[in-house]
Amino acid sequence: MRPQFVLFGDSITQQSFGSGGWGAALADNYSRKADVILRGYGGYNTRWALFLLHHLFPLVFDCLFVDIRDSPCQGPLYAIESDIKPPVAATIFFGANDAALSGRTSERQHVPVEEYKENLRRIVHHMKECSPTMLVVLITPPPVDEEGRKEYARSLYGEKAMELPERTNEMTGVYAKQCVELAKELGLPFIDLWSKMQETEGWQKQFLSDGLHLTEEGNAVVHKEVVGVFNEAWLCASEMPNDFPHHSEIDGKNPEMAFEQQCL
Amino acid sequence: MRPQFVLFGDSITQQSFGSGGWGAALADNYSRKADVILRGYGGYNTRWALFLLHHLFPLVFDCLFVDIRDSPCQGPLYAIESDIKPPVAATIFFGANDAALSGRTSERQHVPVEEYKENLRRIVHHMKECSPTMLVVLITPPPVDEEGRKEYARSLYGEKAMELPERTNEMTGVYAKQCVELAKELGLPFIDLWSKMQETEGWQKQFLSDGLHLTEEGNAVVHKEVVGVFNEAWLCASEMPNDFPHHSEIDGKNPEMAFEQQCL
Numbered sequence A, B: 001m002r003p004q005f006v007l008f009g010d011s012i013t014q015q016s017f018g019s020g021g022w023g024a025a026l027a028d029n030y031s032r033k034a035d036v037i038l039r040g041y042g043g044y045n046t047r048w049a050l051f052l053l054h055h056l057f058p059l060v061f062d063c064l065f066v067d068i069r070d071s072p073c074q075g076p077l078y079a080i081e082s083d084i085k086p087p088v089a090a091t092i093f094f095g096a097n098d099a100a101l102s103g104r105t106s107e108r109q110h111v112p113v114e115e116y117k118e119n120l121r122r123i124v125h126h127m128k129e130c131s132p133t134m135l136v137v138l139i140t141p142p143p144v145d146e147e148g149r150k151e152y153a154r155s156l157y158g159e160k161a162m163e164l165p166e167r168t169n170e171m172t173g174v175y176a177k178q179c180v181e182l183a184k185e186l187g188l189p190f191i192d193l194w195s196k197m198q199e200t201e202g203w204q205k206q207f208l209s210d211g212l213h214l215t216e217e218g219n220a221v222v223h224k225e226v227v228g229v230f231n232e233a234w235l236c237a238s239e240m241p242n243d244f245p246h247h248s249e250i251d252g253k254n255p256e257m258a259f260e261q262q263c264l
Helices: A011-017 A022-029 A046-056 A060-070 A078-083 A113-130 A146-160 A169-186 A193-198 A216-232 A255-263 B011-017 B022-029 B046-056 B060-070 B078-083 B113-130 B146-160 B169-186 B193-198 B216-232 B255-263
Strands: A004-009 A035-040 A089-093 A135-139 B004-009 B035-040 B089-093 B135-139
Touching: A004 A011, A004 A022, A004 A046, A011 A022, A011 A035, A011 A089, A011 A216, A011 B022, A022 A035, A022 A216, A022 B011, A022 B022, A035 B035, A046 A113, A046 B255, A089 A113, A113 A135, A113 A169, A135 A169, A135 A216, A169 A193, A193 A216, A255 B046, B004 B011, B004 B022, B004 B046, B011 B022, B011 B035, B011 B089, B011 B216, B022 B035, B022 B216, B046 B113, B089 B113, B113 B135, B113 B169, B135 B169, B135 B216, B169 B193, B193 B216
Parallel strands: A004 A035, A004 A089, A089 A135, B004 B035, B004 B089, B089 B135
Antiparallel strands: none
């Protein structure tokens, strides 16, 4: 069974298999090496994400191991151990909704910044409980283009659109900072997307389609950063083996030779 | 655990998560509903694909069930039953390499057409043994643009490029026909990509990047056809439930209510 990378986050993760998406590009990089599993939940904040944790990442692995050891079923059931595996890597990419302002149109999604940080900590803790060796990568929310958000609201609601923005770049930056601080506290790799994107002049329209979600170029930034983190860890695609022989290694007259070595 | 769709095939499947790829687009359609798992093997023919079958699609499901039933471990081990599941759908997309001509540069990949059909039959049989209810979709190889193949060879090898094509559209059509015949014999849904693409004038450059592999528009054709087959079966994305509540169903003040119904 191939290693799994799980992408856990909000709409920016959910949309990551759309055209030019960072998730699809990652799956392409790791084709024949790892499965990239999409667990993106549009509109979700970290508070709601906590409800999903035990469903998405059950802690059954150790239990099974113990059960099997203690049980008289030593035979074929042993296979189960190697068949159910926690992911080897996960990206945790929340905050864009937590940072929605209290008292504005998206208030329902707002989570206070202290709670955001604690929720992220609980998510990381759970992942590490699933597997202490899991590569957990924290990604901050991207910056917010307030003008882009306004234009988007006007395109949907016309004159009725609220004049006050439901998210500000400044407030999202506060959340991004807490995400980075937590990663440093826990010694985790992180991607400070909020800062990274703002290094490029014209980031507002180049990287964001509606002031919040990513354009293809914005997706390319996330993709490049994630690949960078994976490369620095032990998950560089070019160093990982293909799951089966490359076709050029297969002898047309004796194909079984190539497969005997790798899979029989 | 979400239902899985497996894409099993050669390079045209392996590349399906590239930019504008049909696999990524499918994963996007089914986000929060099903996982699209990539099992594409560039350069592979059906003969070589047979070596992978038991590794990629193990027949352990029934065994485990029996083992558990017959063993004294009735307790927590029961969870295993629902944790390991065969895919609910699979696309089988081979033939572009089988149809490489004998006596030409890609001879090593050639598989006689009768054997191609029998190999496909064995693949389908195996999938149905994994799960009799699996939706197995046969896809024929796309047409071949011989001029495009020549140009591609010249771009790689210059004057040294072989003048004789390693694949012809006519011969690939013979394989496509056998694929369709098998699908009809077995009562399986199929996509006659070879015929479908040739209905469009200019298919050679519009759908094929090098006379064989797909452009973004070619990918869009495959995507549309696969979605059509899935919709006609019981796997229409819009009729499948999200795995967890839509964010608009979550009460900001009482989030647990929405989750209690669906997952607690």
